[in-house]
Amino acid sequence: xxxxxxxxxxxxxxxxxxxxxxxxxxxxxxxxxxxxxxxxxxxxxxxxxxxxxxxxxxxxxxxxxxxxxxxxxxxxxxxxxxxxxxxxxxxxxxxxxxxxxxxxxxxxxxxxxxxxxxxxxxxxxxxxxxxxxxxxxxxxxx
Numbered sequence: 550x551x552x553x554x555x556x557x558x559x560x561x562x563x564x565x566x567x568x569x570x571x572x573x574x575x576x577x578x579x580x581x582x583x584x585x586x587x588x589x590x591x592x593x594x595x596x597x598x599x600x601x602x603x604x605x606x607x608x609x610x611x612x613x614x615x616x617x618x619x620x621x622x623x624x625x626x627x628x629x630x631x632x633x634x635x636x637x638x639x640x641x642x643x644x645x646x647x648x649x650x651x652x653x654x655x656x657x658x659x660x661x662x663x664x665x666x667x668x669x670x671x672x673x674x675x676x677x678x679x680x681x682x683x684x685x686x687x688x689x690x691x
Contacts, residue, residue, distance in 0.1 A: 552628075557628060564618070564621070574594075575665065592675040612652075
């Protein structure tokens with residue numbers, strides 16, 4: 550049972566990392582655009598960031614519960630724990646990412662945040678990998 554509790558806490562930490570990447574990623578993109586940091590236009594970084602929030606928006610609009618939440622609940626039940634209880638780290642990671650409120654509020658927040666990420670893609674588009682490779686070739690004289 551301790552193993553299941555460990556796995557449930559691990560899922561909460563992974564969930565928190567996912568959320569942190571989406572939130573901090575957006576802040577870094579906005580800051581990077583204003584400061585003209587080239588690396589924030591990295592195609593892969595921006596694509597992964599967009600796909601991560603898109604997944605959340607699609608799940609929210611379709612009424613699907615997050616698979617990480619379902620997995621955590623299942624593991625907590627297997628560990629004989631009440632849902633959303635756990636070790637110190639698991640408890641606080643959980644407290645940071647879950648709030649009580651009506652589902653429509655979260656769906657609205659996810660959609661607005663997703664629209665913000667989409668806006669950054671349109672206003673400050675990522676550089677395509679091939680374009681950067683051509684620039685390197687031109688600079689090298691190929």
